[in-house]
Structures are given as C-alpha cells and as structure tokens.
Amino acid sequence: MEPIWLAAGGAALAVGLALAFAITRRSSSSASKRAHEAAQEREPPVELGETYEFGVAEFTDHHSGDRVAVGKVEGFVLFTEDVPSSVSAGDVIRAKVLSFNRDHTSADARFVERA
Numbered sequence: 786m787e788p789i790w791l792a793a794g795g796a797a798l799a800v801g802l803a804l805a806f807a808i809t810r811r812s813s814s815s816a817s818k819r820a821h822e823a824a825q826e827r828e829p830p831v832e833l834g835e836t837y838e839f840g841v842a843e844f845t846d847h848h849s850g851d852r853v854a855v856g857k858v859e860g861f862v863l864f865t866e867d868v869p870s871s872v873s874a875g876d877v878i879r880a881k882v883l884s885f886n887r888d889h890t891s892a893d894a895r896f897v898e899r900a
Contacts, residue, residue, distance in 0.1 A: 829889050830859040836881045838900045839863065841874050847893075854878065854896070862891040872899065 831837055839856040847853040847864045854865040854872065865880040872878060880894035 829885060830861050831882050831892060833882050836879050836897055838877060838879050840877050841872060843874050863894045865894045865896050868896045
C-alpha cells in the first residue's frame with residue numbers, strides 16, 4: 786500500500802475519533818445540565834434541623850476550606866462538616882442539616898455520629 790493512502794487513512798481515523806469524543810462529551814455535558822436544572826425545580830428531600838443517614842462518597846474542601854464529607858440523600862447533596870478524621874469514603878454517617886445553598890440544590894450539615 787502506498788504511504789499516501791496510509792497517511793490519509795490515519796488522518797480520517799483521527800478525525801473520526803475526535804468527532805466521536807466531541808459528541809460524547811457534549812451529550813454528557815447536556816445531561817449534567819438537565820440534572821442540575823431538574824434539581825433546581827424540585828423541593829429538597831431533607832428538612833432543616835433534621836438528621837439523615839447516608840454514605841460518604843468523597844471528601845472535599847467545600848466553602849470553608851476545611852475537610853467536609855460529601856454524600857447524598859435521595860440524590861440531594863449534603864456537605865457535612867466536623868467529620869472525624871477516622872471516617873473514610875464509603876462509611877455511613879448521620880448528619881444534621883444546617884442550611885441550604887441559594888438555589889436549594891444542596892445543603893450544609895454537621896456530623897452527628899457514625900451509623
């Protein structure tokens with residue numbers, strides 16, 4: 786086979802892969818946007834002052850810069866502070882809801898105990 790045909794085939798493959806990547810990225814981005822919009826339209830499944838049990842998905846440095854646990858209650862995100870360093874991702878904890886963010890799409894909570 787001639788080198789020009791090999792180069793053309795390689796270029797076509799590269800363009801095809803780039804297009805597939807762009808389409809996949811765009812569809813997952815729009816799915817994330819739709820999920821965010823849906824979350825803004827529903828009432829939070831948690832109430833201020835109530836305690837909920839959930840699994841810790843990960844840890845982050847949320848607003849305060851301190852280590853906070855991230856978990857979900859019925860798909861609703863809770864950022865939980867004052868979590869002991871002995872708690873790891875995957876552990877189940879109980880936390881009391883303190884406040885909602887501006888759009889009520891997530892809430893801040895305080896660690897109560899391990900479940």
